[in-house]
Amino acid sequence: MSAETTRGRLLEAALHLLAEGGPGALQARRLAAESGTSTMAVYTHFGGMRELVRELAQEGFVRLSRRLGQVPRTDDTVADLLALGLAYRDHALDNPSLYRLMFGVTTPDAVRYRGEQLDVVTLSSDLTKGQPAFAQLVDAVRRVIAAGRIRPADPGLIAMQFWSATHGYVLLEIAGFFDGAPGIEQALLPLATTLLVGLGDTAEAVERSAARLRAAR
Template identity: 45%
Template sequence: MVSTVRDNLVAAGVRLLEGGGVSALSARSVATEAGTSTMALYTHFGGMTGLLDAVAVDVFARFTEALTEVAPTDDPVADFLMMGLAYHRFALANPQRYQLIFGAAAPASISRFRADITETGSATNRAEWAASFGALHGAVHRMMAAGRIRRDDELAVAGRLWSINHGAVMLEMAGFFGHEGHGLVHILGPLIIDTLVGMGDDRDAATLSMQTVVARLG
């Protein structure tokens, strides 16, 4: 029963977050949404900071699951592109969750766990949040090991590729690329291919990897 109440509070927090952003979260609103009392929230989380932390853990877990749900193949570039597509889909389908973990206006209780990847090797100093960047780092390592892109600082390259995805996603969320997949087809997809070619991949090989992804989705 204890875990059920806790899980219900986290689920309620996630629903309110997606419906109205972080500002929709309060001890009273979460307790009401979960069908319990504010005392239960303080008992299980010590307050809203603890609940926000638990919500962030839940969001990161779902995000990482989305990035890693497709089994690796013998084409590391196609696998990376599939991961990028999963990233894009998660962000557009769950904009408030995405903003919570990666947005500039995230609460201080969340943003304080962010880390400089160029110095620490991870995007966060919280182990349970780090798996998502670890998945991207792993994809970059595989592309380099296969000779598809040139050897370089793996963490820096992962950061560069993340920057492209994040920037495109944020602009699409803001409505600059339309709402019919234009951002993916006309902006992000071609930009990623151009970037991979600039990093050393053969354009025909990169295009074939993209076609492989399209075939997987078909």
């Protein structure tokens, strides 16, 4: 088995353990059993569990970027921007433990490396893999500006506002704060509408774009 194949199997096994059992399931012995390798393979291909956990977080961003890249681009730029937000949410809901790991949000003692706690700084110290996902959001905002839907401004700063708003909503949702409470239609889309109207669009125009998105989904 090639080194690349073994590394890939270990990553997939770690993703499965994380999804099924949360960060506490990320143990070298369980990982070896799940992947059909040995505990030594973890250290050979990643240097240890610390590095493997960091690689998992980076893989989460790679998959997020891939998910956003699958969102169709249409002639309704605002609908496309909203669709990216929903795809972002879908990624988080499909992979809640991975999503928390991506941003260093996990229970204090959930992940340990030889008895040493992997803290937030350790898990979120390298977010370069998140740049392609963010770049897609920046491009979507740039298209909205070019279409005349919002006032000209720095697309990177606007994208940051949308990411921050969506991220906050998603973290609350996967934490269970919205169980039995209003969701996308009563919270997330109105939040996006408020941002877009503040940036120069109209509530009526945003609602038409949202209606197109609903029909497409």
